[in-house]
Amino acid sequence: MRPRILGVIYRKELVESLRDRRTLFMMVGLPILLYPLLIFGMSRLQESQQEAQQQRESAVAVWGAMPEALRARMAEAPRLKLTQWMGVPAQVREGLESGALAPPPTEPPRRETEQARPRPKPLPDAQWARTAQQMILERKADAVLILWPGFADQVDKGGVGRATVLYDSVRPDSTKARERIADELRLWRIELTGARVRERGLPEGFEQGVEYSSQNVAPEKRQSGMLLGMLLPYMVILLSVLSGFYASIDITAGEKERGTMQTLLCAPVEALEIVAGKFLAVWTITLLGTTVNLVSLSLVFTRVKLMPGMEMQISTTAVLLAFVLLLPISMMVTALFLAVGAFARDFKDGQNYLTPIMMGLVFPLIVTMQPGIELNAHLAFVPVINVALLIKAVFLGEWAADMLFLVMTSSLCYAAIALAFAAQVFERNNVLLGGKETIGGVLDFSRAPGSRPTPGVSILLFSVVLVIAFYGSLSLTKVSLPGMLLTVQYGFFLLPTLLLVQAKGYDWRNTLALRRLPWRGLLGALLVGLSGWAVASGIFIRILPPPESLVKALEKILLMDDRAVPLWQVWLLMAVTPALCEETLFRGLILSGFRRLGQWPALLLTGLLFGLAHASIYRLLPTFFLGVVFGYAVWKTGSLWAGVICHALNNGLMALLARSRETLEQFGLTGQKYLPWEYVAVAAVVMMAGLLLLRGARQSSTPATA
Amino acid sequence: MTGPTLRAEGLTKRFGAVLAVDQATIQVDPGEVVGLLGPNGAGKTTMLRMIAGILAPDAGSVTVAGMDMATRPLEAKRAVGFHSGDTQLYRRLNAREALAYFGRLYGMEEAHLKARIDELVELLDMRSFCDRPCDTYSAGQKQRANIARAFLHEPELLILDEPTTALDVISGRFIVETIRAESAAGRAVLFSTHIMGEAEYLCDRIALLHQGRIVDHGRLDELLERSGCRNLTDTFLKLAGQEAAA
Numbered sequence: 001m002r003p004r005i006l007g008v009i010y011r012k013e014l015v016e017s018l019r020d021r022r023t024l025f026m027m028v029g030l031p032i033l034l035y036p037l038l039i040f041g042m043s044r045l046q047e048s049q050q051e052a053q054q055q056r057e058s059a060v061a062v063w064g065a066m067p068e069a070l071r072a073r074m075a076e077a078p079r080l081k082l083t084q085w086m087g088v089p090a091q092v093r094e095g096l097e098s099g100a101l102a103p104p105p106t107e108p109p110r111r112e113t114e115q116a117r118p119r120p121k122p123l124p125d126a127q128w129a130r131t132a133q134q135m136i137l138e139r140k141a142d143a144v145l146i147l148w149p150g151f152a153d154q155v156d157k158g159g160v161g162r163a164t165v166l167y168d169s170v171r172p173d174s175t176k177a178r179e180r181i182a183d184e185l186r187l188w189r190i191e192l193t194g195a196r197v198r199e200r201g202l203p204e205g206f207e208q209g210v211e212y213s214s215q216n217v218a219p220e221k222r223q224s225g226m227l228l229g230m231l232l233p234y235m236v237i238l239l240s241v242l243s244g245f246y247a248s249i250d251i252t253a254g255e256k257e258r259g260t261m262q263t264l265l266c267a268p269v270e271a272l273e274i275v276a277g278k279f280l281a282v283w284t285i286t287l288l289g290t291t292v293n294l295v296s297l298s299l300v301f302t303r304v305k306l307m308p309g310m311e312m313q314i315s316t317t318a319v320l321l322a323f324v325l326l327l328p329i330s331m332m333v334t335a336l337f338l339a340v341g342a343f344a345r346d347f348k349d350g351q352n353y354l355t356p357i358m359m360g361l362v363f364p365l366i367v368t369m370q371p372g373i374e375l376n377a378h379l380a381f382v383p384v385i386n387v388a389l390l391i392k393a394v395f396l397g398e399w400a401a402d403m404l405f406l407v408m409t410s411s412l413c414y415a416a417i418a419l420a421f422a423a424q425v426f427e428r429n430n431v432l433l434g435g436k437e438t439i440g441g442v443l444d445f446s447r448a449p450g451s452r453p454t455p456g457v458s459i460l461l462f463s464v465v466l467v468i469a470f471y472g473s474l475s476l477t478k479v480s481l482p483g484m485l486l487t488v489q490y491g492f493f494l495l496p497t498l499l500l501v502q503a504k505g506y507d508w509r510n511t512l513a514l515r516r517l518p519w520r521g522l523l524g525a526l527l528v529g530l531s532g533w534a535v536a537s538g539i540f541i542r543i544l545p546p547p548e549s550l551v552k553a554l555e556k557i558l559l560m561d562d563r564a565v566p567l568w569q570v571w572l573l574m575a576v577t578p579a580l581c582e583e584t585l586f587r588g589l590i591l592s593g594f595r596r597l598g599q600w601p602a603l604l605l606t607g608l609l610f611g612l613a614h615a616s617i618y619r620l621l622p623t624f625f626l627g628v629v630f631g632y633a634v635w636k637t638g639s640l641w642a643g644v645i646c647h648a649l650n651n652g653l654m655a656l657l658a659r660s661r662e663t664l665e666q667f668g669l670t671g672q673k674y675l676p677w678e679y680v681a682v683a684a685v686v687m688m689a690g691l692l693l694l695r696g697a698r699q700s701s702t703p704a705t706a
Numbered sequence: 707m708t709g710p711t712l713r714a715e716g717l718t719k720r721f722g723a724v725l726a727v728d729q730a731t732i733q734v735d736p737g738e739v740v741g742l743l744g745p746n747g748a749g750k751t752t753m754l755r756m757i758a759g760i761l762a763p764d765a766g767s768v769t770v771a772g773m774d775m776a777t778r779p780l781e782a783k784r785a786v787g788f789h790s791g792d793t794q795l796y797r798r799l800n801a802r803e804a805l806a807y808f809g810r811l812y813g814m815e816e817a818h819l820k821a822r823i824d825e826l827v828e829l830l831d832m833r834s835f836c837d838r839p840c841d842t843y844s845a846g847q848k849q850r851a852n853i854a855r856a857f858l859h860e861p862e863l864l865i866l867d868e869p870t871t872a873l874d875v876i877s878g879r880f881i882v883e884t885i886r887a888e889s890a891a892g893r894a895v896l897f898s899t900h901i902m903g904e905a906e907y908l909c910d911r912i913a914l915l916h917q918g919r920i921v922d923h924g925r926l927d928e929l930l931e932r933s934g935c936r937n938l939t940d941t942f943l944k945l946a947g948q949e950a951a952a
Contacts, residue, residue: 008810012799019798259793263855266758267811268783429761435721 009277017247027243027289035300058177061086064147099149132166142177233388241333243289252341253350275426328411335418381410405617413463449505458593489581512588513640521637521697527690529649531683536622538680546618558658575652587634587643603631711894717766726752728918734894741909742898749918750898758788787861791871797841801851812859826854846877
């Protein structure tokens with residue numbers, strides 16, 4: 001790919017897209033208009049509805065004899081209009097007056113928290129219930145208050161007068177009527193019980209027995225954060241990706257429709273340059289849209305009170321974090337838009353093709369709007385949902401660096417997969433010229449015997465393997481630790497790598513660097529393997545110290561859940577297995593794919609992916625460092641075995657130290673938070689010696705074409 | 707350069723069950739105008755797309771100015787100027803911007819590019835509209851801007867796919883005369899049309915394409931002599947009929 005040509009295509013696509021009014025509106029107009037409209041509109045609507053409800057009188061039908069004291073109290077109550085015997089069937093009235101009608105049985109008190117959700121009480125199969133229901137549903141009354149036979153007598157005698165309020169929970173006016181009646185009955189009950197206690201000379205509070213109150217400890221900021229968190233991820237994600245919607249269609253299906261795609265394809269440019277230029281242009285537009293969205297909403301929310309007494313605030317950190325989280329998701333959606341848009345024949349067709357992708361975004365986002373759904377290990381790898389939930393956590397001020405790292409890593413993996421798909425589509429000129437092509441034809445898993453993987457294949461394999469390994473290991477939680485380690489290493493790391501080499505027909509020897517390790521390389525690898533751990537942990541753990549919980553979890557794995565497993569088995573499991581499997585994946589296929597980028601870009605990229613695969617921000621730096629060093633060993637010797645030896649020794653030493661408390665004591669390391677500098681210095685010298693040996697190792701062996 | 711500017715041999719392209727082009731071979735020398743004639747659906751566009759490097763052939767090879775399209779696509783494409791009658795330009799760019807964009811893609815130096823755009827604006831009489839966005843152009847203006855785009859990098863081979871489609875007589879004639887001038891300047895031109903009069907007027911040699919196969923080719927007088935017909939239209943109908951009956 002030539003950067004100059006990429007720049008030419010990028011600039012042209014950006015200029016042309018930014019001259020499109022639809023794109024400008026989606027990018028700038030919509031966010032500027034929508035947030036104030038939504039917030040002011042919502043709060044105004046809520047206020048006006050509440051006001052109207054407060055103003056409106058509740059029409060209540062009263063069936064049954066009402067004691068005078070209660071009638072007088074209800075008459076004084078504001079906006080409560082009672083109508084005695086309104087709409088009552090003669091039979092029901094007769095039953096209530098004669099005492100033939102009995103109230104429905106009351107349920108014994110139970111623990112409400114034990115139920116998954118409150119069970120709605122079924123409507124009794126009786127004439128009074130059916131008639132009242134009909135009256136309320138037909139809006140002849142907002143509620144029906146039934147005072148059961150003997151109500152007044154029971155109240156006078158010091159017993160319990162029984163009443164039932166029938167209402168429609170869906171209709172706000174009916175709910176309001178129920179609240180008003182319940183309020184009056186509650187106040188009357190307090191009055192009554194107070195009088196009874198006083199009459200009998202009982203101590204105050206006799207009738208209550210226990211008084212309790214609850215206090216919400218969530219600060220105002222959290223309460224507003226929850227509201228924002230429920231609504232905003234949905235809106236920000238949707239509006240951000242929507243900014244690139246029209247631009248994506250215009251520069252794919254639109255170009256096809258106008259015939260300019262054909263002109264572009266006959267110019268001396270590579271397919272990858274075309275897709276990269278177009279992708280970067282749409283992604284820029286999406287990111288501009290994202291910026292406008294975040295700025296607009298933070299301006300609106302800092303100046304608005306959504307609810308009385310509840311301040312809305314979005315901190316700059318939250319806005320910046322939300323932006324960072326939107327980077328991979330916008331990257332993924334943009335790539336998908338371009339790939340799918342390229343299949344459409346014209347602009348209209350493009351809209352039809354891209355709308356399902358938008359719908360595919362809406363459904364998971366609706367899930368995240370539900371209260372009570374929080375980010376966890378299972379959801380951290382679910383695309384879209386993970387980002388939305390983390391943005392929600394960011395607004396609540398409850399995000400953790402490790403979760404952010406996991407979500408970013410997984411989202412970048414999905415973005416990489418989407419980008420690889422887009423690149424594959426743009427390689428098919430037949431698709432770009434409007435010809436018919438199946439998805440299977442586009443994906444093209446045909447063999448290319450004797451070839452080598454490309455950087456795209458490396459990133460794609462890493463992304464797929466990481467997603468499989470993550471979900472795979474989550475589904476293996478009930479399997480024993482050795483079983484899980486073996487499955488992940490051999491099943492999720494090694495097997496897909498070998499299958500890919502076989503399926504694509506890659507050259508085994510060159511792709512996986514399956515060459516004899518020269519003696520000098522062996523010596524260098526031994527020195528690097530023995531010193532790598534000390535240098536990595538001595539330096540990088542000081543920069544970003546891991547939390548105690550992570551250290552304990554790693555120790556637990558190294559100690560095999562404190563089971564009495566012989567050391568050779570631990571080495572086989574913790575040192576040899578990862579060394580074989582991870583080295584084949586990372587220093588074998590992935591490094592081979594990056595090889596054409598040159599030594600240092602290839603080593604740094606492989607190291608980065610190796611670090612990311614360890615799925616923790618606290619382990620990123622040391623594993624990145626080790627990944628680069630192991631890669632250097634393989635690069636310089638041309639043999640995968642150099643990496644395998646380094647890796648196995650490094651892990652084996654860690655497992656040994658974790659089990660040998662005596663050794664740690666001997667070296668005065670017990671209770672030390674960090675490895676003392678003198679040990680780090682010695683290890684660094686050993687490592688340098690190892691690297692120097694590795695540097696010249698290739699000359700003494702058969703030169704490889706790798 | 708000695709030898710033909712274009713040599714396409716045994717070009718074959720299949721779309722599913724449809725054999726669009728079957729074993730087509732064609733050659734164009736410097737300064738020569740070769741016409742590719744055929745009815746709609748004969749496979750002209752597919753064949754020209756394969757020659758221009760837009761579509762990969764299932765079989766056969768294309769060499770432009772001595773460079774193989776399969777192994778050295780970027781260099782080979784640099785020697786080709788492609789124009790199709792149904793192509794439009796970028797709607798929200800003006801002609802100068804669109805030309806500058808393509809000039810940069812073809813690796814032209816900025817100073818040379820600017821001078822060449824000015825030259826083409828004059829040559830193709832585009833001054834009155836070249837600073838307006840392309841979606842405001844008339845059909846004739848669009849076609850001139852497109853021709854300018856194909857001529858911009860001074861390619862050795864011009865491939866023109868029905869360039870006079872949907873043009874009025876004046877604009878059509880202007881395009882035809884421009885093609886003639888380019889050929890006189892030593893450029894090889896491969897030109898497809900279904901307008902027989904245009905082909906008779908412009909082409910040094912003619913290839914007749916029917917159902918994806920080149921059914922005859924040669925100079926106009928050779929074609930007429932072989933077919934025993936008085937004009938190209940009759941010749942074509944006769945050959946197409948024979949082919950269909952075969």
